[in-house]
Amino acid sequence: MKKILLACLLVLCSCSVARIAETEPNDDFNHATEIKAKQKTEIIGFLKDKNDVDIYKVTIPKTSKDEENTEKNLSITLAPATGIDMGFMVFNAKYDFIKGINDSPAGEKENLMNLGVKEGDIYFLRFQGLFSASAVIKSTSGYTVILEIQDKANIEREPNDKKVKAASLKLNMEITGFFNPQKIWNIGGNYSDEEDWYRIEVAKGDSILDFDISGVPFVDSAMSVYDENDYKLVEIDNYGDGQGESYHYLGVKGPAYYTLLIKAKNNSGSFTVPYTLRTNFRSYAGNSEREPNDNRSIASEISTKVIGDPGNLISGYINPAGDQDWYKIRLTGRKHIMHVKTESAENLDIVMKICDEMGDVLKTINNMGKEATETISNMGIIPDKTYYLVIADDSGKNSNARDPYKTTITFNPYDKGKEFEPNNKEADAELLEVGSKIAGYLAPREDVDCFKLNVYSEVSLKCSVTGVPGIRIVMEMLYPDGQSKILTSENPGKMLEGVFKLPAGEDCILKLRGADSRESNVRDEYVLTVSQN
Template structure:
């Protein structure tokens, strides 16, 4: 999700409308055109802070002062500087180009916006049971809680999800965790809430460092209550942890908004302060190399990150995807389920999902109160609390082992095993506390036929138990592309590292192998869409070492059929017609250019949409030699549609890119560009709207034209130097249109008329006309300019004085007049029996 462009565009439109009203009312003088600019500039300053960038040094020792660059903040652990141009008037593109070409700079990435995963009013639904059922459930819940542990919280009966996820049963084993700190990165926490304040430890406000991390939104307070509202204290509700150490880190403002840098800084702060678990009920659809670095750093320090998957499953349908940071492979991604334990369709699905928890909760709220809340924002803290209890029960477990134990002990509520809707299943805290961790939960998977399913973009842990052991996994490639398997040995420090081989099979046929003698390695396999079998084995089957390992999978799409087309000079040439183009963004900052050379005028309308919310369609059109016009009004998962554009003969460029970020990373998904081109035919005979403007035509020549308005009339003029016989044709008339031809003499006296009718054509045969000037008036019942009509007059025969033919001699003033209206036919009866083949009509070759 980029900086909530939809909301700010809407706000700008509202401001523009307000300004228009003010102009009409005289509040702002229309004589001062700059007044609107002042208002817009002032509002923009409040809406959007100046853009900043995240600059990563590949080696912190190379960090140096950069010309024309202001360093706003420095994050030593990540070797990242938050920067912006020193001068507000600087050429940003040139500045970025200079920075990215600086030795030692790994990347310069926009510091994008993030948002708390709150539900809109349209996304909310009452999933509560009916009152009678709720009463019975509440009584049973209170009794169960009392039996599990003497919890005295009066609102406990409203927390039915505690039973659903096994928390009540878990309280029989453990219900406190004060040996570690749980950091809540959110909008802050109500620091004086009576059900929370005893479980709080000092935190930080990154929005305003001079003030405490007080919640002025409510989201963070609700998250905190799910984890550790004080249990058995005689007031309010109970968190999953009765006693805990919660660290409030305010990285989001009163609107729930923040930046990637704030989010990264919050995680780094938590790591510095020895937090063991970080809860992230925030999300965006944009992958960020900066956030990936922060996630990797936290993992290296043994800190577990837990994040919400997102709440757009129903709104975006098949385009919904697990949001970042939940989508990073080592982050526990949590979805939501209904009160009846069925998947909530509003929860974002995807291969990155680990497990699910209750969508609906009853928890703490601002001002010392309580409220119902819902969404994956409330599911994630349930899993975080479960992880804290696991560490209370099994304090020596590693971070990756806690993730595996949570997956292994879920209750399957969807398809057997893993599924994109619920991950590995529904959180069961009691089972996680009573079931020992299986070192390799994917066994038995020693054959390709028993291969375990390995979701894309997710890290798992497993073990090679003997030299002859081989672990097989099934990976589904969504498209043709490159599958990367990242292997990481968990060999203890100082121990020998056995060489490892990775195998790639498709339909029983070995396609490739990869070997590493190092502690880690990346195996890259070129794949076709479909099922891949990946094997992991020792190179030496006599190896007697037990080898635990981590395995990550990632995927990059094969370049589309139109590559390389990343620059205007590489633009892929398309024919000038309506068509559909399907492409992808397979590389960083991918821009796809297309070129169309139009040979005639017309209208052009473009529609661009992706099949995943990780694509925010960005569209631009440019006539060769002119400036680029961009269209980026919509947000992720929404189609971008251009206005209807008028094009004239010439070359046009179309640019397509993922506007989710100026440096957008590769995306697994496709875009569809629909090009609707309607040619507009210009009438080559204009002006010919009056008879005296009629185009002079020649026999046998085909003329084309359009009727481009309801008042348009096309006149044509024919001169006959002698009496002749003609054929007249009108054809190729658009379907549904009716054309009429009216013939006139030079005095504008009508000679004949005929219509095309439903056939779209007419034929007038063997009309005899004396020498003179004639006019043909063409009209239509409706205008048309998307297709030419065709008009042709053929002068076939001229009549000369000859036996059997008596040409009537008309006065000069009447030549071609009345006699033409009598079809110019005066015959000598004697000719009928003359036997001369051409006595009536002598054909003259012209």
């Protein structure tokens, strides 16, 4: 028996809640049940048969005196009858589709959170059941809809599931949103991905921008950042369910805008627990990386004003997995010796490389293992020449989006008493004069230090090198005819001396290295002395 309900309105005096029953027929837009929404409105309706569609024309009330505060958010909750699968769609006053929801199993609630609306505007809500051929409709197959209107402050505004509909995101503000729905139910019954897009305007200046998304239980989130040319700068997906995501030190220059895409993976979602999106925007001080800096063409330029200042560490993040951070270093004036120390963050095995201006590797440092500090010693810097420092995780599989590594770079003017790396190859050997001393490090592992000797007349030389803890030093003299003489210290840390005869007017190469390629010491220098015997 067809049951037609007459419209009724019961206003509860104790609070601003309206309870409204549908009025049949309301199967199309022209006959929609009209609702003057309150702050909270309850709608009661029935599905009279499998093909029944119920449409409501909802007018958002005008309550604000200030024209700038007329934008509100509307949340919609549909509670179907037990065992009934229902969904709903939202349209604007021109009947344009806005969004559709059909996430939950039969008999469970459907929710749309934070739909952006404006006071005085009209919206249409279309409800229907999704029935199998054998389903039975009972006269008790009723449903309830709850509409709640909220202020929009610091809350996302749906629909923002496309870049062209991106919600404005104010800098240094927090905003809350929902991974809701899990999928968008479209006209025709197909589904598309639910995404939250935000637009960030940068007025001017050279700045740094951080993003942090809080975790939501049972939701695996991801985010991507795009520039105004739709170029994807980065995609972040480091953590699993309930852990959120972070991206720090994005370099931005105004005037420009950037867009941020947030989404839940694997059809996960939540309409009960919101995520919180935080931004941190500040001027670039030169003491950090500026993402993206994954290759030499976009390397972060390190200000020499902070290099070597103990209070100004250069910090960066290995994020996402596989990230490489490139830093550009260029000095003027005179030769310098550079020392680099990088303190690792949790879960990382830091590897550092020094590259020349073409990106070719001059030296690789990977001594200490996971979560340990890596050090580069006595790297020679030639003035007016470009070098690159590259910092990464050795495996390329680990990342840490929340804890930065910390790098200190110091320069000392070069003098002849210090080695000048790289000097691992015979072609790079430093010229060593008879009667001189030179200090250096046998680090990283497999390091070889080469020195060139050339005497005017045949001479016998005594070469001595102080001991280095943890290393059995090997001293090798390589002669022009290909012959060599090799000496090895008896124990780690013990001084080594040798006497070598050198021919007149020809280059001989003296090499120092560890007896075991695994041995190295970045803390203790050796001192090599060459004197006439």
